Amino acid sequence: MVTRRSWIGWQFTGPFLAVFALVFLAPIGYSAYLSVFRTKLVGGTGFVGMENYTKTFSDPQFWEGVSRVAIFLAVQVPIMLGLALLVALAIDSGRLYGTGFFRVSIFLPYAVPAVVATLMCGFLYGIRFGLVGSLNEGLGLNIPDPLAPDWILTTIGNIVTWEFVGYNMLILYSGLRVVDTALYEAAAIDGAGQFRIIRAIKLPALRGPLVVATIFSIIGSFQLFTEPQILKSIAPNAITTYFTPNVYTYQLSFTGQQVNYSATIALVMGVATMIVAYLFQRRSLKGVD
Amino acid sequence: MTAVPTIRPAARRPGHAPAPPVSRRPRARSRTLTVVTGVMVIYTLLPLAWLAISATKNQEDLLGTFGLWFGGEFALLENIGQTFTYQDGIFGRWMLNTVLYVAVGAGGATLLAALAGYGLAKFDFPGRRGVFAVVLIGIACPSTALAVPTFLMFARMGLTDTPWAIIIPSLVSPFGLYLMWTYATEAVPNEILESARVDGAGEFRTFFTISLPLLAPGLVTVLLFNIVATWNNFFLPLIMLKDPDLFPLTLGLYSWNMQANTVGGDVVFDLVITGSLLTIVPLIVAFLLLQRYWQSGLAAGSVKQ
Numbered sequence: 052m053v054t055r056r057s058w059i060g061w062q063f064t065g066p067f068l069a070v071f072a073l074v075f076l077a078p079i080g081y082s083a084y085l086s087v088f089r090t091k092l093v094g095g096t097g098f099v100g101m102e103n104y105t106k107t108f109s110d111p112q113f114w115e116g117v118s119r120v121a122i123f124l125a126v127q128v129p130i131m132l133g134l135a136l137l138v139a140l141a142i143d144s145g146r147l148y149g150t151g152f153f154r155v156s157i158f159l160p161y162a163v164p165a166v167v168a169t170l171m172c173g174f175l176y177g178i179r180f181g182l183v184g185s186l187n188e189g190l191g192l193n194i195p196d197p198l199a200p201d202w203i204l205t206t207i208g209n210i211v212t213w214e215f216v217g218y219n220m221l222i223l224y225s226g227l228r229v230v231d232t233a234l235y236e237a238a239a240i241d242g243a244g245q246f247r248i249i250r251a252i253k254l255p256a257l258r259g260p261l262v263v264a265t266i267f268s269i270i271g272s273f274q275l276f277t278e279p280q281i282l283k284s285i286a287p288n289a290i291t292t293y294f295t296p297n298v299y300t301y302q303l304s305f306t307g308q309q310v311n312y313s314a315t316i317a318l319v320m321g322v323a324t325m326i327v328a329y330l331f332q333r334r335s336l337k338g339v340d
Numbered sequence: 341m342t343a344v345p346t347i348r349p350a351a352r353r354p355g356h357a358p359a360p361p362v363s364r365r366p367r368a369r370s371r372t373l374t375v376v377t378g379v380m381v382i383y384t385l386l387p388l389a390w391l392a393i394s395a396t397k398n399q400e401d402l403l404g405t406f407g408l409w410f411g412g413e414f415a416l417l418e419n420i421g422q423t424f425t426y427q428d429g430i431f432g433r434w435m436l437n438t439v440l441y442v443a444v445g446a447g448g449a450t451l452l453a454a455l456a457g458y459g460l461a462k463f464d465f466p467g468r469r470g471v472f473a474v475v476l477i478g479i480a481c482p483s484t485a486l487a488v489p490t491f492l493m494f495a496r497m498g499l500t501d502t503p504w505a506i507i508i509p510s511l512v513s514p515f516g517l518y519l520m521w522t523y524a525t526e527a528v529p530n531e532i533l534e535s536a537r538v539d540g541a542g543e544f545r546t547f548f549t550i551s552l553p554l555l556a557p558g559l560v561t562v563l564l565f566n567i568v569a570t571w572n573n574f575f576l577p578l579i580m581l582k583d584p585d586l587f588p589l590t591l592g593l594y595s596w597n598m599q600a601n602t603v604g605g606d607v608v609f610d611l612v613i614t615g616s617l618l619t620i621v622p623l624i625v626a627f628l629l630l631q632r633y634w635q636s637g638l639a640a641g642s643v644k645q
Contacts, residue, residue, distance in 0.1 A: 056464045059543050063459025064471055067452040067517060074490060074509045075478055082489035134380065141377045146370040155631065156381045159388065162623040164572035166590040167616040170597055171387050174394070174613070175407070182390070182407045189406070217384060221634070266480075274484040277574045284598050297575075300488050305579065314489055321485030328480050 079321070082314035089311050096311075103315040112293035113316060119204065120295050124272040127208035132264055134212070135219035136257070140249060142220075143227040154224070158217035165214060165277040172210050173198070173285040198286040207278045211271070219264045226260030227253060262335045266328045273324040276301070296320045388620075395419055395617040399610045419614040426611055433585060434592035435618075438571060440503065441588055445510030446566035453513050453566075454559055457520025458551060462533060478514030484575050491579045505580035506588070510570045516562045523558035524551070560633040564626065571623055589619045 089099045107113055142153055160168065175182045176197040183194050197206040230252065238248050276297035283290040283298070292306070293299040296316060303313035390407050398418070401411025423431050460471060490509060494500045499508070528551045536546040552559070577591045584595065597612045599605035627634065 056466065058465055060459045060463030060465030060468065062543070063463065063547075064456040064465075067456035067512070068471065068474070070452065070508065070511045071474065071478060071514070074512050075481065075486065075514075076474075078486045078489035078493050079481075081493045085489075085492065138377060138380055141373055144373070146368065146373050147377055148369050148371075148374045153377055153381060155628065157384050159624060159627070160384050162568060162627050163388070163620050164574065164590050166572070166574050166594055167391075167619055168387075170593065170612060170616060171391055173597075174609070175387060175390060185406050213384065213387065216380075270480070270482045274482045276484055280575075280578075281594060281597075284594075284601055287601075297484055301575075301579065304488050304491070310492060314492060317485050317488045321481055324482050324485060325477070325480045 079318070082318045085311050085314035086318055090309075103312055104319070106312065107315055107319055112291075112299060113296065115291075116293050116296045116299050117320075120272050120275055123204065123208060123275065124269060127211060128265065128268040128272060130208070131212045131216050132219055132261065132268065135216050135223055135264070136261075138216070138220045139223035139227060139257075140253065142224055143253070144245070154221075158221055160214050160216075161218045163214065165210075166281060168210055168214050169278045169281040170285075172206065173282065176206060177285075198282070198289055200289040203279075203282060203286060203289040207275070207282065210278050211275075215268075215271070219268070222260050222264045223257055226257050230256045258335075262332060265335070266332055269328050269331060270324055273320060273327070391613065391617050391620075395614045397610070402610055402613070416614075419610060420618070423611050423614045423618065426608065430584060431589075431592065431611075431615060431618075434587050434589045437503075437586060438588040438590075441506050441510065441573075442567050442570045445507045446563060446570040448507075448511045449513040449516060449566045449570075450559060450563040452511060453516035453520045453562055454524075454552070454555060455547070457517050457522075458524045458528070458547060458555070460517075460521045461524035462528065462530070462551075475514050475517055478512070479518060483509070487575050487579060490576075494580065500580050501582050501586065503586060506573070506577055506586075509576055510566075510573070513562070513566055513569070516566055519562055520555070520558060524555060527558060528554050557633060560630060564630055564634055567626065568623060589615070593619065 086103050087098060087100060088096050089103060090096045138153075138157055141147060142150055147153055177184060183197060186192050187194055195202055197203075197209075234252050235248055238252060243251065274297055275295045279290050279294045279298050280301070283294070290298070292302040297320070300313045300317045300320075303309045303316070307313075386408075393408060393410060394402060396414050396416040396419070397405065397411040398413055398415040401413065401415075405411045456471075459465075460468065486509075491500065491505075494505050499505050532550060532554075533546060536550055541549075571588075572590060573588065574590045574594070577588050578594070581587060581591065584592070587595065593612055593615050596608050596615065600607045600609070
């Protein structure tokens with residue numbers, strides 16, 4: 052801080068805040084407004100108080116979507132972050148041939164749009180043509196159809212892992228780069244092996260970056276949309292119209308014409324995501340300065 | 341600010357380009373570790389290899405030959421030609437739209453984030469704490485959750501199905517602001533600003549002539565991540581746009597792929613594949629060229645409590 056208290060700072064932050072108000076605060080306010088109304092077939096739009104909220108919380112389709120993203124969060128995120136952690140540690144160890152190549156090529160899928168990643172996966176996993184089909188035919192294997200209803204969530208997990216493992220690796224890797232190398236030297240002099248150094252120095256240093264990566268993953272899981280939405284056009288039997296909460300709100304606004312109800316669910320999920328992210332962040336940074 | 345991890349510029353010496361990764365104590369390289377990590381590289385590169393190979397095949401080979409090897413005919417140029425001429429060359433239009441959305445959206449988002457981040461880092465002003473709170477909410481609030489409400493609001497304002505419907509929401513990147521704020525705190529020394537003031541330079545003049553160059557490495561990284569976010573955007577265009585002439589590449593490819601589902605629709609998987617390749621090449625090239633920045637730049641990176 053270099054200035055006395057003055058209004059000049061507003062001239063710098065003002066433009067951002069103006070747009071922020073328009074695309075963040077106003078939609079939140081508008082959907083809160085919409086959520087207390089309902090359009091009925093008879094009688095037009097009327098005030099319904101908390102009715103849309105009680106409907107949300109007793110809607111089995113809403114809960115099915117929520118539990119699906121919760122399962123996704125519990126299974127896919129640890130696998131993805133675990134892989135990202137292993138790769139980050141491997142690259143940081145300096146024991147790889149071609150470190151730069153590893154860093155770039157594992158990060159590269161991040162540059163691929165989710166649309167392209169999902170379309171590719173649709174082709175690759177297609178039973179009719181595509182790799183799984185060729186493998187089954189050529190080698191006489193019997194790999195189950197990744198686009199069948201039982202496997203589709205796993206397939207989505209695979210796509211998301213592919214897209215973001217490198218990004219998370221980068222977050223963790225950057226966390227490792229700021230560790231003072233003198234610590235490793237001191238540990239080595241004390242006779243600590245690689246695994247001991249990882250446990251005693253590197254993992255504790257990664258606590259903050261891991262929290263950040265996890266929070267992004269929580270947000271990503273709760274808001275899952277693009278992958279299921281596109282797979283829906285490739286494997287219509289496997290993806291329902293309420294597969295995830297976002298798929299459901301999309302369906303409600305654009306096919307179901309239930310705008311008020313859709314805004315309610317969007318709001319509930321937005322708030323839920325923020326609460327979960329906040330609680331996780333508070334819990335996991337407890338005791339850190 | 342103790343509850344939230346803060347992010348520091350990777351350039352440990354403020355004001356300099358990010359240092360190249362420091363070469364650590366030479367250690368024995370390990371073949372085993374390289375091979376094991378190599379499995380991960382195969383996992384990440386295999387689909388891209390498949391895409392590149394498939395883009396060289398004609399429709400017949402695409403269905404009839406093994407995915408990871410070339411077909412009988414090398415049809416890449418024909419495929420590219422067809423992609424750009426199909427439906428009166430709408431693919432080129434999508435590409436230009438994407439470039440427009442990215443240039444204005446991601447460029448604008450980066451500028452706004454830089455101004456605001458710098459403002460927060462270098463000035464004390466009434467309501468500063470309130471701004472922090474708002475930004476933190478913005479980071480935690482997923483933009484996809486806001487997509488449908490934003491659509492409903494924009495529909496009221498008559499903004500849907502116009503380029504503004506894509507550009508305006510792309511202009512705000514709370515996380516970008518956060519990164520710029522932490523970066524500016526360290527990268528712009530207060531002494532320089534003070535001496536500029538003594539010389540009578542206005543604050544905005546100082547920002548553009550003195551501070552901006554110092555912020556450049558952080559700026560490039562934030563820009564790169566904003567570009568990816570805008571280039572890859574799908575949910576927002578999907579709900580905002582009806583007119584195919586306004587589609588970005590992602591939505592256009594989706595619509596081509598959807599044709600196979602409609603009765604009597606033209607099945608153009610070969611064009612979807614070539615189009616996908618053309619969509620990702622610019623971003624991959626950008627990432628390869630700007631490695632120096634995103635690898636050692638902030639990259640949502642060097643996070644410390």
